[in-house]
Amino acid sequence: MSLQINNINHFQSGQQIQKQISKPNKFKEYLTNEINEKLHLKISKHAHERLSQRHITISETEWSHIENKIYEASQLGVKDSLVLLNEAALIINTQNNTVITAMDRKEAKTQIFTNINGTIIMD
Incomplete structure (x- = not known):
């Protein structure tokens, strides 16, 4: 038993x-x-309008890569990042994962970017 x-x-x-x-x-x-x-990533209304007005298209693969890099940047303490793609430039707030604004690369050449503390180049 x-x-x-x-x-x-x-x-x-x-x-x-x-x-x-x-x-x-x-x-x-x-x-x-x-x-x-x-x-x-979320896309702000402003950024969505900019992407549409400028006929900027970003593939799912590129978005996925951007998301991963933004996560890495946030782990390093980056709060606002400039993300440079072949055809576009994005400003992304890493704290709330939001694309704040977007422009094409030609337009970005003439801009001065302020209030960013990180840059991600994805050429």
Whole structure:
């Protein structure tokens, strides 16, 4: 009889271990979701209008790369970043992951950029 009790206790311990393992997986899933949420850039109304007016198109692949670089920049303490692409220049606030404004590269050549503390060149 004691052998069966040990087996039952062992089985119950196995269930407890399984529950403990699943809790960190939920936490890992939560962290992953939070990080992914922080990676997604928002585009301000102003920036959206600028992109549209200037016929600037940015591919999904480029947006994904920009999002990753903005996340890296925010980890380094950058708050507002100038992002230079082949065809465009973007000002992005890393604290709220928002594209503030956009212009084409020709226009950007004549601009003075203030209130930025980081630049990402993605040529």
